[in-house]
Amino acid sequence: MFKKLKNWCENRRIKAMGFTVEQWESAIADWPVMDRYQDTERDTLREMSFHFLARKGVIPGAEFQFTEAMCLRLATMACVPILHLGLDWYDHCKTIILYESDFIANHPYQSEDGVVHTEGRGLSGEAWLRGPLILSWKSILETGDHARHGKASNVVIHEFAHKLDMLRDGANGAPPMHPNMKPGEWHDIFSEAFQRLQNDWQHHKHLPLDEYALTNPAEFFAVCSETFFEDPKMMKKEMPDVYRLLCQFYRQDPAR
Numbered sequence: 001m002f003k004k005l006k007n008w009c010e011n012r013r014i015k016a017m018g019f020t021v022e023q024w025e026s027a028i029a030d031w032p033v034m035d036r037y038q039d040t041e042r043d044t045l046r047e048m049s050f051h052f053l054a055r056k057g058v059i060p061g062a063e064f065q066f067t068e069a070m071c072l073r074l075a076t077m078a079c080v081p082i083l084h085l086g087l088d089w090y091d092h093c094k095t096i097i098l099y100e101s102d103f104i105a106n107h108p109y110q111s112e113d114g115v116v117h118t119e120g121r122g123l124s125g126e127a128w129l130r131g132p133l134i135l136s137w138k139s140i141l142e143t144g145d146h147a148r149h150g151k152a153s154n155v156v157i158h159e160f161a162h163k164l165d166m167l168r169d170g171a172n173g174a175p176p177m178h179p180n181m182k183p184g185e186w187h188d189i190f191s192e193a194f195q196r197l198q199n200d201w202q203h204h205k206h207l208p209l210d211e212y213a214l215t216n217p218a219e220f221f222a223v224c225s226e227t228f229f230e231d232p233k234m235m236k237k238e239m240p241d242v243y244r245l246l247c248q249f250y251r252q253d254p255a256r
Contacts, residue, residue, distance in 0.1 A: 013054040019072065024049065027072035031143065033080065033154075033229055036254060045083055049075040052087060061099035061134065070137060074098070077140070077156035080229055081164070084251035093163050095132040102136050125155040127162035129170060135159060143230070151210040152231035161225035165218055173217030181248050189241045194220050208238035229254055 024046050028034050037045055052075040060066060074096065082089045102122040124139035139155040168176040173190060177183050197207055198214055207213075213223035227235050228246045232254035236243040247253050 010054045014050045019050055024072050027069040028076050045079055048079045048087055052079055057095045059097055061097045061103055064100040066098050078160050081157055081250055093133055097132050097134045099136050101138040125159040127159045129166050133159050152227045154226040154230050157226040157229055158222045161222040165221055171218035173221040186245055193239055193242050
């Protein structure tokens, strides 16, 4: 009974928002990833994005005046990874703060030289364990195969991958496994790939991922996730075992 009432209220909110198919198609028209989703999958993704916006609060950072089209684009990018998982996987994320460009984090950080800086640094996205997800609209617009140092990037998928990762023992690069998956295999394959790329980076070899992936296992999973959706054929070729496990986790095969 409660679930039916919840769905009824949610559908009323969607109706009140007044989104149309044409609005949604226009908002995502220039995102190449959407060419992959047609027919039933496309319809499901559109409806999921509407429900996403009915469930979540998108609020402005620094008084940024965003539009409905921006929200639809953000929501669709967020829903692509969970298309075959379900929107409930994002239940622990209630609020998205959207800035016009990079924002200053309000916590200290340690730079590569080991120095701890008390003033925050500029970020394009951030996911809090028990809090909101923060994004830069400028970085969302930079999504693409060569937007960041020639590597695939998608700040929305990256930060929501962190949220999925946080569902199991915090952000450690190991999200909840499905029943047909083996946590031990995930650990071994991702650890081996992480160490191999660390070694390649130290020897100045070409990396298939943005080097930010080498920050820690959590960032490695997030960068792998955005690459999985933005440049799947490259990932399947360069990192076939990691690609296979991401297919199992996200229940999609984008390179197919």
